[in-house]
Amino acid sequence: MPIRIPDALPATDQLASENIFVMTEYRAMHQDIRPLRVVLLNLMPTKIATETQILRKLSNTPLQIEITLLRMASHDAKNVSEQHLETFYRTFDEIEHEHFDGMIITGAPVELLEFEDVDYWPELCDIMEWTRTHVHSTLHICWGAQAGIYYHYGIRKHELPAKVSGVFEHRQIKLTSPLLRGFDDRFWAPHSRYTEVHAEDIERHPHLELVAVSDEAGVYIAKSTNSRHFFVFGHPEYDRATLNGEYERDVARGLDIAVPAHYYPDDDPSNPPSSNWRAHAQLLYTNWLNYYVYQTTPYDIQNAGEVETSKIADAEAHRAKLGSRSMIATTLESKPKPVAAPAPAVSEFLRPENEDDDGYDPYSDRREEPPLFEPDPWR
DSSP: OOEEOOTTOTHHHHHHHTTOOEEOHHHHHHOOOOOEEEEEEOOOSSHHHHHHHHHHHHHSSSSOEEEEEEOOTTSOOSSSOHHHHHHHEEOHHHHTTOOEEEEEEOOOSOTTSOGGGSTTHHHHHHHHHHHHHHEEEEEEETHHHHHHHHHHHOOOOEEEEEEEEEEEEEEESOTTOGGGTTOOSEEEEEEEEEEEOOHHHHHTSTTEEEEEEETTTEEEEEEETTSSEEEEOSOTTOOTTHHHHHHHHHHHTTOOOOOOBTTSGGGOTTSOOOOOOHHHHHHHHHHIIIIIIITTSOSSGGGTTOOOGGGHHHHHHHHHHTHHHHHHHHTSOOOOOSSSOOOOOGGGSOOOTTSOTTSOOTTTTOOOOOOSSOOOTTO
């Protein structure tokens, strides 16, 4: 959450230069506040564990959030009771006429299947298409990120020679991104997957950008330039013991699986695993909720995901500002899209003209204020 201080306080400019979020008095007085509506599409077989992990991250923020749990109607979940699903989960046909401030789409253990071979792929495509007009910002995780970036932008996944499993060091690519505010220059996060997307495919797409990568594990975070879609290819929500449970399960199945990297002390599975990613995982969820959902979602929830026609001119100005970047990107050779859904236009997500290029600018509403003190005459 931002700190609120007088608009003309001398410290304001210094804090701004340090990328600290300061809300002006003017904006604070004019804010309308309501609970955020976030829908969690849980594709993991261990639904109770996954919902607990993600809700822990969402609850550890000062924002009031109303959660809707969503499941696939076209898939029979085998690792959770029907009573749990019927009691706590809804299906897409029950919510398709509702609007949400945010959505989270989890991973799923179906990486080695082609997307079109997943039994609930048609329903998932319907949901991802629906997010364009009914959800303000969507966070995709692991396989959910691979599915989302494939459906919306045609970026293909690639099978790895061996499973990437462990906790890996990452570095920031987009240093100014509000999504990474508070992150260390180098930070750690868990990965557990058999497939990957290639950084060069993301970099050549005119509506995508890299945010963070790992030299060992590859792409970690990418996003759409209009901030409507975020793709996290790891598992920041994992508990300390989650990778250990996956490793023991794979060993019990007789799989030729490597020990998760940088996870057990001395890489010895007999040692209790350590956790060095929880702080950055919490920041990731908090920053997404704050800068890309809470600070920018319309107060009227029925407008979430919609473009106001009165702002068309502003949208075109924003597109023109990005023109040079788009011109360069479109000259690169691109692969044909595997799906018919067009990439969303940059104008779908409207921002103040003088903001940072992918986050809410807390200074966009600042008024010109006279100095509180006379200038130093000795300077």
